[in-house]
Amino acid sequence: MVGFLPAPCKSGSTAVVSLSTQLSRTFAPVIDLVYPPRCPACGEGTASQTGLCLSCWSSLEIPSEPCCTLCQYPLDLEESGGSTECLVCANHPPLHSGIAAGTIYNDTSRKLVLAFKHGRRIALARLLASFIAARLPADTADYLIVPVPLHRLRLWQRGFNQAALLARDLERLGKGRLIVDGLVRRKYTRPLGNLGQQERKQILAGSIHVNARRAERLENAKVILVDDVLTSGATTNVCTDVLKQAGASEIVIACAARKLR
Numbered sequence: 001m002v003g004f005l006p007a008p009c010k011s012g013s014t015a016v017v018s019l020s021t022q023l024s025r026t027f028a029p030v031i032d033l034v035y036p037p038r039c040p041a042c043g044e045g046t047a048s049q050t051g052l053c054l055s056c057w058s059s060l061e062i063p064s065e066p067c068c069t070l071c072q073y074p075l076d077l078e079e080s081g082g083s084t085e086c087l088v089c090a091n092h093p094p095l096h097s098g099i100a101a102g103t104i105y106n107d108t109s110r111k112l113v114l115a116f117k118h119g120r121r122i123a124l125a126r127l128l129a130s131f132i133a134a135r136l137p138a139d140t141a142d143y144l145i146v147p148v149p150l151h152r153l154r155l156w157q158r159g160f161n162q163a164a165l166l167a168r169d170l171e172r173l174g175k176g177r178l179i180v181d182g183l184v185r186r187k188y189t190r191p192l193g194n195l196g197q198q199e200r201k202q203i204l205a206g207s208i209h210v211n212a213r214r215a216e217r218l219e220n221a222k223v224i225l226v227d228d229v230l231t232s233g234a235t236t237n238v239c240t241d242v243l244k245q246a247g248a249s250e251i252v253i254a255c256a257a258r259k260l261r
Contacts, residue, residue: 040121041111051127061104063135063258072099072135074260088261095240096225096251101258102131105229109257113228116256117162125162128228128256129169136175136254140224143176143252144217148227148239149185149208166256167226176224182214183239200234208238210246219247230255 038045039053052060066075068086071094075086083090103109116124147163155161164180171178187207210218225239236253243251 040115040124041108056108059106059108061106061109062131063101063104070094070098071096072101074104095237095244096253098252099230099258100132100135100224100252100254101230102128102135102254102256103258105257105259113257117158117228120159122160122162122165125165126169126172129166129173132166132226132254132256133170133173133175136170136224136252140175140222140252143222143224144182145170145176145178145224145226146182146218146239146243147180148225148235149181149183151185151188151207153188162228163226166228166254167224170224170226170254179214179217181211182218182223183242184209184211197232197234200232201237204234204238208235208242210242215246218243220249221247222250222252223248224252224254226254228256230258 037051039051039056041052041056044053044055051057063072063074066084067073068075068089069084070089071086073086073088075084105113112124112128115121116128145167147161147167150158150161150163167178167180170176185208189203189207223243225236225243227236230236230253240251240253
C-alpha cells in the first residue's frame with residue numbers, strides 16, 4: 001500500500017488527483033475483467049474503457065483548415081472566391097468570437113453523443129471534452145467555462161446536464177474556470193429537433209437568463225460556452241446574447257459535435 005501514499009510536498013488537490021490516478025490504474029484490470037472494454041460507438045472490443053476502436057477513430061471527422069475565421073465552418077476557398085468568411089458570417093456577423101467543435105456531426109459522433117446523452121454513458125464526457133480541448137486556443141486558462149443550462153424538469157428527468165459534464169472536464173484539462181450555474185433556464189421548452197431556425201428562436205425567447213448571483217463574475221469576462229451538439233445555433237445564440245448583455249467581453253462556443261448547414 002506504500003504506493004498509494006502521496007508525497008508530503010504535494011498540494012492537497014495534486015495529492016487527490018495522484019491518488020485517484022493510482023487507484024484507477026490499480027483496479028483497471030479488475031474492471032476490465034468484469035466489464036470487458038467495448039467501443040462506445042460500435043460495440044467492438046477495445047484496449048481500454050475510454051477509447052474507440054480503430055475503425056471508429058478513423059471514421060470521425062475532425063474540423064480542419066481552411067475554415068471561416070469567424071465560425072470555423074469548413075470552406076472551399078475556390079468556391080468562396082478566396083474569402084476567409086462563410087456567407088452566413090459575412091452577411092450576419094456573429095456575436096461570438098468563434099466556434100470550437102471537437103468533431104463534425106456524422107454517424108460515429110452521433111452514436112457517441114447519443115450514448116453519452118441518452119444512454120447515460122457519462123464517462124464519455126472526458127473523451128468528448130478532449131476533442132473540444134484540442135480545438136480551443138492554447139491560452140484559455142483565464143476564461144470562464146459556462147455550460148448551456150437545462151430546465152430543472154429536464155435535469156430531473158435526465159439526471160444530469162451533459163453540457164455541464166463536458167464543461168467540468170474542460171476545466172480538468174486546464175481550459176478555464178468552471179461556473180456551472182452561470183446561466184439558468186427558467187422556461188421549459190419542448191425538444192427543438194426538426195424545427196426551423198425561426199421556430200427555434202421563437203420557442204427559446206425569454207427562456208435563458210444570466211444567474212444574478214454570477215453576474216458580477218461574468219462582467220468583462222472571457223467565456224467558453226459549452227454544449228454537446230451545435231445544430232442551428234439557436235440555443236447558443238440566445239446564451240451568447242444574454243452573456244453579452246451581462247457584459248461578457250468575449251464568447252467562444254465549444255461543442256463536442258457540429259452539424260454542417
